[in-house]
Amino acid sequence: MRDRFHCTYCGGRVVPRCILVALSDLFPDELAYHPNYARGQIHPVYWALAPEADHDLAHSRGGTNDIGNLATLHTACNARKSDSLTALMPAVTPPAARAEWDGLLSFYPGIVASGPGTREMYHARWIRHFSRP
Numbered sequence: 639m640r641d642r643f644h645c646t647y648c649g650g651r652v653v654p655r656c657i658l659v660a661l662s663d664l665f666p667d668e669l670a671y672h673p674n675y676a677r678g679q680i681h682p683v684y685w686a687l688a689p690e691a692d693h694d695l696a697h698s699r700g701g702t703n704d705i706g707n708l709a710t711l712h713t714a715c716n717a718r719k720s721d722s723l724t725a726l727m728p729a730v731t732p733p734a735a736r737a738e739w740d741g742l743l744s745f746y747p748g749i750v751a752s753g754p755g756t757r758e759m760y761h762a763r764w765i766r767h768f769s770r771p
């Protein structure tokens with residue numbers, strides 16, 4: 639939420655994983671999901687859009703979990719970064735204007751309500767989390 643649902647490396651939009659999971663619940667064949675990201679069993683959109691909280695200074699280099707050391711990165715961007723510093727990664731030109739983007743949060747409760755009712759506790763926890771001021 640702090641990074642306004644944008645990857646801090648490439649500037650692209652992100653969609654929280656829980657919302658992608660809610661879409662997978664609706665369209666399990668078209669948007670396959672696997673909790674361990676098993677290759678061939680999960681739709682590539684998870685790599686392209688799901689965010690991860692990246693440690694700018696990696697744990698392996700003494701980085702902490704302090705919010706100032708965390709940044710939003712796409713799963714794919716984070717995999718590319720590995721344990722290097724973001725500043726040492728190849729430069730990417732981010733989109734010029736960061737349009738207002740809520741990561742599909744405004745649609746999340748409706749997506750869950752339209753789904754099959756599986757993972758109710760999982761989605762309820764995330765909807766509560768995102769409702770906090």
Ligand SMILES: [Zn+2]
Pocket residue numbers: 645646647648649650711712715
């Ligand atoms: Zn990215």
